[in-house]
Amino acid sequence: MTEETKEITTTNYFLEPGYVVLPATPTMISVVLGSCVSVCIFDKKRNVGGVSHFQFPGTTNPAEATTRYGNVALMTLIKMMLESGSKAKHLEAQIFGGAHRKDLSPRNIGEENVRMARRVLARNRISVTSEDVGGEKGRKIVFASHTNEIAVYRAERLRRSDWYPYTEGRR
Template identity: 50%
Template sequence: MLENYFLNPGFVYVPQEPSVVSAVVGSAVCVCIYDRKRACGGMCHFQYPLITDKGKTTPCYGNVAIYCFLRMLFSQGSKKKHLEAQIFGGAWNREHANRDIGRENINQAKKDLMKYSILLASEDVGGEKGRKLVFHTRSNEIAVLKVDNLRSDDWYPYEKTR
């Protein structure tokens, strides 16, 4: 039976066994990376693009999250040449924010993937809608639902644990 895991912002998840990973993003970004040879993958979820103070590193920042994510994959035996990434999120609603942090998050994800020579296979980014993601780490299948409102009780079986 597959484990279901809800990935909160500021976390990286690389399971040992096949799992279904879910997340909800607005201006935040999720990056899914899949190892084609090993048939496994994971996800990181970050809210801000870049931290420059190395004393305060946390995966809430894209540059830290992607670096940690790749280190975790490499420690499990993944090779760069077998990895492919997908990026989701980065919405911007002008009514709720003056700064387009979503676009900054998208750009940081792309910059870091290019820096580490990771293939960007697809993306569903930008716009004004939030997204709900469901990623199967063994098959690399991802379902994306775009929504106007992100509600805390939208997820089963997570609704009682959020």
């Protein structure tokens, strides 16, 4: 088998809210989003990418500074990528999520999450190449960490069976 025709084995990984992942091997990363936001950052030179999944826009309180907050999650992912050998000039990002339903909450935390993602990426000079944000529908995304390809599924209602691993019947 030549290097060009060599088959790549990928792993499946479900990223829960409040976590960041930068896999060392090709991985299909699944994320289910409502008002949460996921940012996929890809190094187009090294063909590696990672994902953050945060619930809240930001915090300035060091005691709360976890990856549940966008400002912390994104800086953590960027730092992980730079420490693994990426150069900032080779990074690009995609933003997903940030839905809001007025009937469930008057506060539009989804929009606040999207604004935080854009702000942190701009401050770090990482270009946003695509986004699918806002609206009232939840999303499930599947990100290929080695190719930067993403599938986005929009859903009126996210069921427990939409979450990986798929343990319940799906109809």
